[in-house]
Structure formats: structure tokens, C-alpha cells
Amino acid sequence: MNKKTFLLITILLAVPAAYFLLQKDIDTNTELSPEHYSIKNLEQIDKIFISENNTKDFALLTKDNNNVWRVNKNWVVNESRMRILLETIRDIRVKYEVDPSAQKAILGRIAASGVKTMIYSGDKLLKAYFIGTPTSNMLGTYIAEQGSTRPAVVHIPGMNGFVSSRYFTDSIEWRNKNIFNFPSENIAELRVEWPENLNDNFTIEYTGSEVKLLGPGGQEVKGYNKLKTKSFLKLFMVYEKNNLSCEGFHKRFSKEKVDSIAKQTPYFIVSLKQKNGTAKELKLYKKPIQVNTYDAYNDQGELMEYEIDKYWGIQDDEDMVMEIQDLVFSRIMKTNRDFE
Numbered sequence: 001m002n003k004k005t006f007l008l009i010t011i012l013l014a015v016p017a018a019y020f021l022l023q024k025d026i027d028t029n030t031e032l033s034p035e036h037y038s039i040k041n042l043e044q045i046d047k048i049f050i051s052e053n054n055t056k057d058f059a060l061l062t063k064d065n066n067n068v069w070r071v072n073k074n075w076v077v078n079e080s081r082m083r084i085l086l087e088t089i090r091d092i093r094v095k096y097e098v099d100p101s102a103q104k105a106i107l108g109r110i111a112a113s114g115v116k117t118m119i120y121s122g123d124k125l126l127k128a129y130f131i132g133t134p135t136s137n138m139l140g141t142y143i144a145e146q147g148s149t150r151p152a153v154v155h156i157p158g159m160n161g162f163v164s165s166r167y168f169t170d171s172i173e174w175r176n177k178n179i180f181n182f183p184s185e186n187i188a189e190l191r192v193e194w195p196e197n198l199n200d201n202f203t204i205e206y207t208g209s210e211v212k213l214l215g216p217g218g219q220e221v222k223g224y225n226k227l228k229t230k231s232f233l234k235l236f237m238v239y240e241k242n243n244l245s246c247e248g249f250h251k252r253f254s255k256e257k258v259d260s261i262a263k264q265t266p267y268f269i270v271s272l273k274q275k276n277g278t279a280k281e282l283k284l285y286k287k288p289i290q291v292n293t294y295d296a297y298n299d300q301g302e303l304m305e306y307e308i309d310k311y312w313g314i315q316d317d318e319d320m321v322m323e324i325q326d327l328v329f330s331r332i333m334k335t336n337r338d339f340e
Helices: 001-030 079-091 098-114 226-236 255-262
Strands: 047-052 056-064 070-071 092-096 115-121 122-134 140-144 152-155 187-193 200-207 211-214 270-272 279-288 306-314 322-323
Touching: 098 122, 098 140, 115 270, 187 226, 200 226, 211 226
Parallel strands: none
Antiparallel strands: 047 056, 047 115, 056 070, 092 152, 115 122, 122 140, 140 152, 187 200, 187 270, 200 211, 270 279, 279 306, 306 322
């Protein structure tokens, strides 16, 4: 091999190596420590405020005295989404700082569409930063600390993706879909009503040791199975594969549509009262056949008026309609005769 050929091969091999080392240096050369935005001790966090720069939307996530996270001091938070956010807050690492020549442009993008996140422990502000858009290769996320003019790119080591989608302000999306979570020993009274057939109504009174099944007239039902009655109460406690959860929320329903549904006669009503006085009620309404109804015809090929596998649901008379699956809630849609 002559010297010219050897030199050419050496250059060809050296260029990729040099590019790799340079790129590696760009991605890791930063004055910020890799854990600059990270909070290791998640237990100290009890409030997270997330707001959008270009809208008035926000989500206030707070942990109450029972260590239960709530959104906007109202609904219980979706545990899975809360866990993902907290793990992100703990695991994000600075990948590299944005090159000075691009800082102004990136800051402009963050200002236009970024999401501000403020993390507290009591009244102490632990971190405040703006989450921006993903990088062009979708393997990082732009970020800027509050008051800083030096944006950076963060990522989670070992994850191929971006983290911006984990910071969102839609309170309904933060909301837990579970409707009931009452340990049976905390239940004082459970009432089931069938407005179209009052003879099916019943009430269960529970003292913690004794259970009593009352019929529609308030008299104790004769010959009912007490073990079956107690077991029924356990259905209202959340545990694996037995969650009484809605399928989702109809966020785009107008107030007029919600009101029109609420004015109808409910198909089924279940209400629970706890020993501490708190109560919860769910009303189910027949859902008319929709354009996208999967099975709109009966066995005779006739178009049905209502869906048979889904209902509309309204909880505690709030202005939000839920999608309820018969497959999930048929377990509690019982009559007093089911306890014989």
C-alpha cells in the first residue's frame, strides 16, 4: 500500500471518529449538572402547578393530608399519570445546553408554546421551569429555567422519546376515571333505584358487623342472603381487575346537551353514604343509538332506540357526562331479588 492510499484511508477513518467525538462533546459539554432539573426526593413534593404560556389553562396538583393527589383541589388524580409525572421529575437529565447561536430562537419557541411547571414542598418552591417542544430527532425536550436565558435539552436516560407530553394542563385528563372507592367497612348505607321499576329498589344498611337489606317500602326483605349482601358492598372498593371506572368523559358536550341529559329520567341510580357522612351518587341514562354505535340492530334486524352496552353517566349532579360500559357496571346493577 503506497503512502497516498494509506493517508486517504486514514482520513476516511478519522473523519467519522472525529465527528462522533465532537458530537459527543456537544451533547455532554454543559455548565449545568446533568441533574440540574431533577428532584430526587419525591416524598417532599406536595404541590405541582402546570400552566400553558399561550392560554389560561392550568392544572394544580396537590397532595392532601391522606397523601392522595387531587387536581384543582377537586377530583382524585389518575394514579398512573401522576406516577409518570413524578418519575419524570426525578429522572430527567440535562443532555446539553443549546448552542448560543440558537438560544434566542429556542427561547422564542418556548415562550410561544411552552408549559410552565412549578414544584413545591409546602410553601417552598423547589423548581420552576418551562417545558418546550421536542428536539428535531424526537429524543430530547427543550427546557428553560425560570429567569434564565440559557435553554437546554433534557431527556430520560434509556428512554427513546421526549417528555413534553407528560406535562399537560387538561384537568379532565388528569382526573381518575374511577367512580367508587369505598372500603366496605366504611359504608353506612347503599341505595339502588330503578326509576322505571320501583319494585326493584333496595337499600343496604351496614353497621360494620350487621348488614340489613331493605326493600322498596323500607321493610327488611325476608330470607335474603346476608353473605351475598356483604359481598355486594365489596364491589365498591377499588382493587385489581374490579374497578368501577368510567370509560371516559365527554368534554366537548355543551352545557345545553348536559342539561338535556340530566333532565331525563335516569335508568339506574346508585348512591353510597359513608360513616363519616360523605356521599357519592351515580345516575345512568340510556344512551341513544349513535352514528358510530357498534351494534345498532337487534336480532330481528330492527334499528334499536338505545345502545345496550353503554350508558351516559352523571356523578353527583356535576356538569360532566361520562361514558359507562355495561360490561363493567352490570355487576352492581342488581335488584332486591338478586340477594335471595
